[in-house]
Each structure stands twice: as C-alpha cells, then as structure tokens.
Amino acid sequence: MKPKVMQICLSDGWGGLEMYPARIIPELARQGWEAHGLALEGSRVASSLVDAGIDPLTVGSRGQALWRVRRILAYLKAHGIEVLHCHKSSDLRLGALLVSLRPQLRLFFTDHMGVTRPKRDPFHRWSYGKVHRLFSISEATRRRNLNAFPLPAERIRRLYLSIDPAPYVDDLDAGEKSALRAELGIPEGAVAIGLPGRFSRGKGQALWIEALGRLAEMAPDQAWQGVLIGGLTVGEGSDEAVVAELRGRVAELGLESRVSFAGFRSDLPSCLKALDIVCVPSRNEAFGLTVIEAMAAGRPVVGSSSGAIPELVSEETGRLAAPDAPEAWAAALVELLGDAGLRERLGAAGRRRVQEEFTLSGHVAALVGEYAGQEAAPEA
Template sequence: MQICLSHGWGGLEMYPSRIIPELKRQGWQPHGLALADSRVAASLEEAGVSPLVVSTPPRALLAVVRILAYLKTHDIRVLHCHKSGDLRLGALLAALRPGLRLFYTDHMGVTRPKKDPYHRWAYGRVTRLFSISEATRQRNLAAFPLPDARIRRLYLGIDPSPYAPELSAEAREVLRASLGIPGGAVAIGLPGRLTPGKGQAVWIEALSRLAESRPELRWHGVLIGGLTAGEGSNEAYVAALRERVAALGLESRITFAGFRRDLPRLFEALDVVCVPSRNEAFGLTVIEAMAAGKAVVGADSGAIPELIDAGTGRLAPPEAPDAWAEAMAELIVDAGLRRRLGESARRRIRRDFTLEAHVAALIEEYSVNESEFE
C-alpha cells in the first residue's frame, strides 16, 4: 500500500501514481491510501487503483481499525510512506500488525535532526528508508535514528519513451510559435513550480546580462509552470518575476507558458533546458529533459551534480547570474555541442534512470526478509 496523505501536488505526491503501473507490470498488486478529494486520490484512480480514503491525516489515526481490516482483507504486507507526517500512521499500523514491512522515501531531503523519543519510536519501525540521491542520503545518515544499513540511496526513474521526439518539423514550428519563440531563435526553457527555491529569478537576471553582453545572440526564454497557487506556484513570486521581466525590458523575450500537461512535447520545442534550483533533493526535471535529448544547464548544488557531468550538460552556481549567462551563451552559439550533450544525456537516462529499473530495485527491497535488513 502506497500512503500519501497530502492535498498538495508535486513530485512527492505524483510518485505513487507514477510507479503503480510499473508495479503492476512487474507482478505486484498495489493499493493506495490518500485524502478524499485530493489530487493524489484522483491520480491513483487514473493509475487504476481505487484508493482507501480518509478526510484528514488525524482522521486516518482514528480510522486505524478500518485500515487494519482493509490490510487483512487484501493481504497487504508492505506499507510505503511518502510524507514524514504519514509515518505516525505507518508506524502505528506496523506496531499493531506484526509482520508488516514499513518503508519510507525521503523525497524532500531532511534538514533537521529527528532523534527525539517520538522519532526514535516511529523510525524504529521502518524496515528501510530510501534516499533519492547521495546528497540526501548523507543528510539522512546524520538526521535519522537508523543504522546506516537501513538507509539506501535509490535514484528515481522515468519511462523514457514519452520523451522520444514525435513532432514533425512543421508541428514543432507551430508549437514554438505558440510559445512566442521567433524563427531561428534558440529556445531556453525553465520548467518547474514558480517558487523562490527553483531559481527563476536568477535565470531572469542571467538572461538580462546575456542580452547586454551578447546582443548579437538570438534566443527566447520560456518559463513553464503554474501561475496560480492552485497550480502549485507562489503567486506573489510570480507577480515579482513579471515585474522584474518588465523592468529589464525582456517582456518580448520571455514567455510565461503556465502549467502544461504536455511537457515531453514542450521539450521538443526547446533547445536548452535550465534547472537553477538551489537545493534539489533529486532533480526529476533534469532527467526528463535529458531523456528528451536536451542540453541541460543545472545548478551545481544539491543532487543535480549527480545527474549531470561535462559530457551530458553544464553546471553553474545557483546564485551566480554571470555564470548562468556564460553557460547559456556557450550552448546558444554551438548547435553541435547541444546535440552531442543531448545525445549523451539520453543514453545516460536509458542506462541509469529508468522507471523499470527503479521499480525492480524497489520490489527487491519489498521482498527481502526482515532479518536481512539487520
């Protein structure tokens, strides 16, 4: 059973519905527990699972008898939590039903120690804690009251097939025009939630400096991400970004594309993808862009340097607009370099970051005997 009691919508919340079809394909029978009327619950339905639902996280604790009965009826022996707050429920269920194996993925990258009596009790019932990068694993080792052997790095993965090019040359040009990209311009995209930690402000400053220092270069920026709180973005931040773009005279050179469900196709319209996030716990957008064969410029912080090297992209400090301008300029002027980096990036994803391999590793963990975790 995948447990995610969240009303939000981000990588953490998307994860259960992303892995469920592959779990089914590899022979497992997945179930879900979610909040009623949440996007998580809807995504589980779309993935072919009718989730057990509760109204609020506290109500889940009150519904423990009902949940235990569901686990018994469906012979569920593995629980997998995705929010730290959900471990209260997971640990309680594991305590009340000996034999349940409890797993937890730290999607966010813990920053504070969790070694007080409550956390020792809750994490003491965790069979395995998954860190989604080596950067988060090092933080996990310091923060959690678990033996090192119970904390494993398990990179996320994607199905690369949707990111293979599909558009004809004519359809690609139509899509580029709809995004405001002029003919012959190098399209530089930044996908992700519009919130301060994602680095859009630094990217805009970098484009301004690029326009000043290399006025001969033809480029167009595309910001991809929801523009409202309901779409996961910070509306005050979005307004500040718009004001800054206007103040810098870049309104004709930067498009706010809004929330899009067709990201694999949008990647086809782009030539360069930027991910200037300050402290990514993994970098799902990075591997999506790499799977699409794009040259990526990523922040040299958090987990992103684990995904990109000199043969697959470029790195720049997340708070250094001049370095970002320089990295983008290098890629703007050299189409051959963009192509070589993109091809290498695509090969790396198929080798190291597929959803099939991720779920196979997950199932291997689900399947081992408890004694083997000691």
C-alpha cells in the same frame, strides 16, 4: 497469489511527492505486484490513484486515519497486504502504529524532500525504528539522512527517482515542432532556453532572469528566447507574488520581447522537445526530476552546482553554474548558444544516461526487490 503493497500518501498538496505513487503503480503491476492506496478523501492523490487503475481506501484527515487504525488493519488483513510504503514523514505515525499492532507488516519510507533537521527524539526513534528501509532519492539527501535519522546506515538506501523515457523521444515532425514553438512564444530561428517548473522562491527563476539580462549584454547578436513553463496562479500550484515580481524584473531589464510566460502545460514532454536548452536553477533540489526529463528529450541541461543536480549533470550532458552567480549562468548559455553541435552531443549523452540509469522499470525493479526482502549491496 500476487504480492501486495499499500502506498500511503495522506497529502492534500500536489507535487512530485504526491504524483509518485500513481506514477509507479502501472509499473508495479507489470512487475507482478498488486498495488493498493490510502489517501485523503477528495484529494488529488486519491484521484490520481483512481486514474492509475486502483480504488484507494480514503480517510477524511490524518487524525481520522489514526483513530480508524482498526479499520485500516482489517482492510490490510482482508486483502493480504504485508508491505506498506509511506511518502510523507507525517504519515509515519500511522505506518509505525500499524506495524506495532501487526508486526508482520514491513514498512518502507521514501524521503522525497530531504530532511533539514535531526530527528532523534523519542518519538522519531520509535516511528523511524519501525521502518524496514528508508529510501533517499539522491546521494545528497542520503548524506543528510545518515546524520538526521535514528537508523543504521544499512537501512538507508539511495534510490534515484526515474521516468519512462518513451514519451520524451523527439518524434515531432518539423511542422509539429514549429507550431508548438509558436505556442510557447518562440520566434522562428531563435534558440529556445527553457525553464519548466512551479513558480516559487526556491526554484531559481529570479536568478535565471538576471542571467538572461547578462546574456543580452554578452551576446547582443544572438537570437534566443527565454521560456518559462509553469502555472501562473495559486490554483496551479505557483506563488503569484513571485510571478508578479518576475514579470516586473523582466520589464525592468527590457526583456519583454525575449522572455515568454507560457503558463501551465499538460504536455511537458512535447514542450521539452520544442526547446533547445533546459535550465534548472533550483538552489537545493533533493533530486531534480526535470533534469532527467530534459535529458530524456535529448536536451542539454544547465543546472545549479548545488543540491543533487551535480549527481545528474556532468560536462558530458550539460553545464553547472552556482545558484547565486548569474554571470556564470550567462557564460554557460553563451557557450551553448553558439554551438549547435555541442548542444546535440550533450543532449545525446544525456538521453543515453537516462536510458542506462534512470528508467522507471529499473527503479521499480529495485523497489520490489526491497519489498520482497532481497538485500541490496551495502552503501558506504
């Protein structure tokens, strides 16, 4: 009989945290585990689980999940599920209650966001005390977790996020790449400097635009195009006020012809292949999935020297710049703009690092080892 795990994500949002359960489910199946899910009725999480090939158990609200705990326990017993994996801290109330009522359950929690304040009051001591292993998605978040959570160090493990590198292999022929670059607003012959991601104040788009303004002054004869890739409306997950402010600043700097707003794209792996440089100016990224996606596509990355990004980007794969220093960003871009060979070398090194350290198969292998009770080496 296959071992079984229930992924619990009672969120009505849609971001990297919410996408994670569906991303790992096919690989869990390949590695011999049967996945089940618990999600909010009608949520994008629930539909993503269906798309991943499972029929999730659903509840109308987090509160309903608590007062229907007996129904959930019956489901776990009927399906022989003994492993629970939560992805939102608010779901740990339910997870801890389930473990209290059925002690043979093993509870895991991934801190996708990075805790910002201590959680050592009696409630958190009880709920986190039921967690068998807490996964931190970077060393930066693990350091904060060690200080914030009422758990011994051996129960907090760093487990980097990961991707399947295959869709990012640069397999576009010249015609396909030319057509895609035209769709993204990139003129022929220009070096494309991309920033993919949701529009919000923490993602650094404002700093990036200031850096492009400096770049225009520092390299007036260089042909380049800035490309912002991401939904432009609330319905697409972005802050419309931020989008309006960015458009206004682009106009003030006279960059309308040099910065394109490409909008939401469902084909991000292909879009990354159409770019020449990828920027990730987030001020306090808990991990930086876009960084490893760009590296998998063989693109050099300019990233913020804060949060977890310095764990992913080195001098061998890109450049780092302070998240409040547009001049430093412009200087890094000037260096890369003028040296196609350097861009190629950095991109190739990034692709190798992803293949060695950030594959989905490796991530899930470590995960199922934990599910199965295989103790990892202790971390400092």
